[in-house]
Amino acid sequence: MRDSEGCGMNEQTRTQPVGRKSMIQANIRYFPGWLLPAEASAFLQTLREAVPWEVHRIRMFGRWVDSPRLSCWVGDPQAHYRYSGADFVPRPWPLPLLPLRERLQQACAAQFNSVLINRYRDGSDSMGWHSDDEPELGERPVIASLSLGATRRFLLRRRDDHALTTEFLLAHGDVLVMAGDTQRFYQHALPKTARPLGERINLTFRWVSGQWAGSHPVGR
Numbered sequence: 001m002r003d004s005e006g007c008g009m010n011e012q013t014r015t016q017p018v019g020r021k022s023m024i025q026a027n028i029r030y031f032p033g034w035l036l037p038a039e040a041s042a043f044l045q046t047l048r049e050a051v052p053w054e055v056h057r058i059r060m061f062g063r064w065v066d067s068p069r070l071s072c073w074v075g076d077p078q079a080h081y082r083y084s085g086a087d088f089v090p091r092p093w094p095l096p097l098l099p100l101r102e103r104l105q106q107a108c109a110a111q112f113n114s115v116l117i118n119r120y121r122d123g124s125d126s127m128g129w130h131s132d133d134e135p136e137l138g139e140r141p142v143i144a145s146l147s148l149g150a151t152r153r154f155l156l157r158r159r160d161d162h163a164l165t166t167e168f169l170l171a172h173g174d175v176l177v178m179a180g181d182t183q184r185f186y187q188h189a190l191p192k193t194a195r196p197l198g199e200r201i202n203l204t205f206r207w208v209s210g211q212w213a214g215s216h217p218v219g220r
């Protein structure tokens, strides 16, 4: 996988990032409206129906709990992934995601063999502070996050100084790419909100190394 500063967009997208927050030791690129609204809506509808949604069991503060959102781990057969104390075997790619993966790979000059798809049913579904720093993602992972549906706040904070927090409002069709040392020095979260909100589906495309191939996952 390559971690490149250049982010050449294809013909349906913008040619330059229109926003980049200045955050020391983070490499964040933000592409509002990377998908046109009609295309984003079509993906939202397709994924809602095509994805076998699950509640992932994760380990938090020494206890197994239900993740507060619906999820599905999708990828190439060898792309096993271990996070929050559980091992995940990839489901096969839903066909409409393959051309999307190709476009994102071109846009980010990176390879993705897997995607974590999350469905936030309303404002009470969320994701707590964490870094995507599992060993199989490598030291400087490129993670491309595509948001569909309701706009949600996406927060980033320094691991060593939680007061240094910044936020992006991720809307329908937006892409946010985290690369370089972002996972090493930053955590991210998607907080709950009391505001009445519609559904949101988020896809984080990743490259997972094959080190888990051949291991025996314990659950999904």
Ligand SMILES: O=C(O)CCC(=O)C(=O)O
Pocket (backbone or CB within 6 Å): 116, 118, 127, 132, 145, 154, 170, 188, 189, 190, 202, 204
């Ligand atoms: O939903 C999002 O925007 C973030 C998802 C996320 O942080 C994750 O799954 O690791």
